[in-house]
């Protein structure tokens with residue numbers, strides 16, 4: 385927290401607008417929409433809820449096929465299952481670790497989905513122009529999962545503003561947090577209004593409680609939105625700090641041939657949410673060695689997301705890769721990647737300690 389959150393929370397308390405809704409919700413929606421450069425936003429209880437409502441807005445129903453990035457967190461694709469639709473997973477490309485346009489094209493040759501969920505992983509935008517070109521040809525809407533990439537750019541656009549729908553998350557682990565929350569954004573104001581309707585139990589405009597559609601309790605509270613408004617004031621500062629962390633690691637590991645920083649594609653600026661390293665395939669030191677060495681010093685690190693096509697729950701769904709090697713790009717990255725400590729509260733001394741422990745292994 386930065387401190388400013390308390391002012392907005394206090395105002396909510398003073399006016400007794402706690403929930404549901406209130407001024408903070410309205411303003412947080414407007415502020416996020418303005419920041420992302422889109423016409424409308426709906427403040428929701430989570431990023432997962434935002435993906436779910438985006439799928440509904442795209443008309444996804446039982447049995448429909450939805451393409452989704454393979455290398456991601458399960459929240460990207462779980463809502464496909466909520467709607468009893470069928471996920472098909474698309475491999476990553478090496479340039480950004482995000483959805484491979486070539487693999488996407490391959491999947492389109494076999495079948496046309498109802499929607500495509502393209503994830504902007506670890507704070508970096510996917511190659512949205514290439515993905516959009518493929519989807520636009522068949523008029524298929526893109527849901528841009530920008531849960532991890534708030535504040536990143538793709539060419540001259542903000543991450544999350546390129547797909548038909550964009551999704552942000554304010555979960556505790558993201559670049560800014562409201563303790564928990566999400567935002568659905570779009571230029572389609574009517575669709576966003578519909579999402580707000582679904583998110584507040586789909587109550588028809590009638591004096592009595594009447595429901596013509598299935599609803600959800602997905603709205604963000606006025607207190608939570610107050611935290612978000614405070615957090616938004618420090619987002620640009622956070623991005624600067626995150627970039628400095630990435631640069632620190634990059635410089636520190638320059639002399640270690642086995643360590644490569646997560647590739648950054650030239651089409652945009654990441655928000656540097658997490659700093660990732662990839663170990664060379666022939667490195668004797670493996671990700672687990674690094675994680676264990678850090679753990680011994682009470683320092684947390686994590687593996688890269690485990691690809692969805694390898695998940696026990698998802699392994700029987702179709703998966704498309706363009707990689708001619710024996711192994712998918714997502715699987716290769718999973719086997720060689722480590723997410724390093726990336727918290728903006730870290731001091732230079734903390735980072736030096738992390739790097740010292742890792743370099744000691746080589």
Ligand SMILES: *Cc1c(COP(=O)(O)O)cnc(C)c1O
Nearest residue numbers: 430431432457459460531553555
């Ligand atoms: C965090 C995250 C989500 C889900 O957001 P919640 O607010 O936690 O529901 C979705 N997709 C990705 C890629 C995420 O990292």
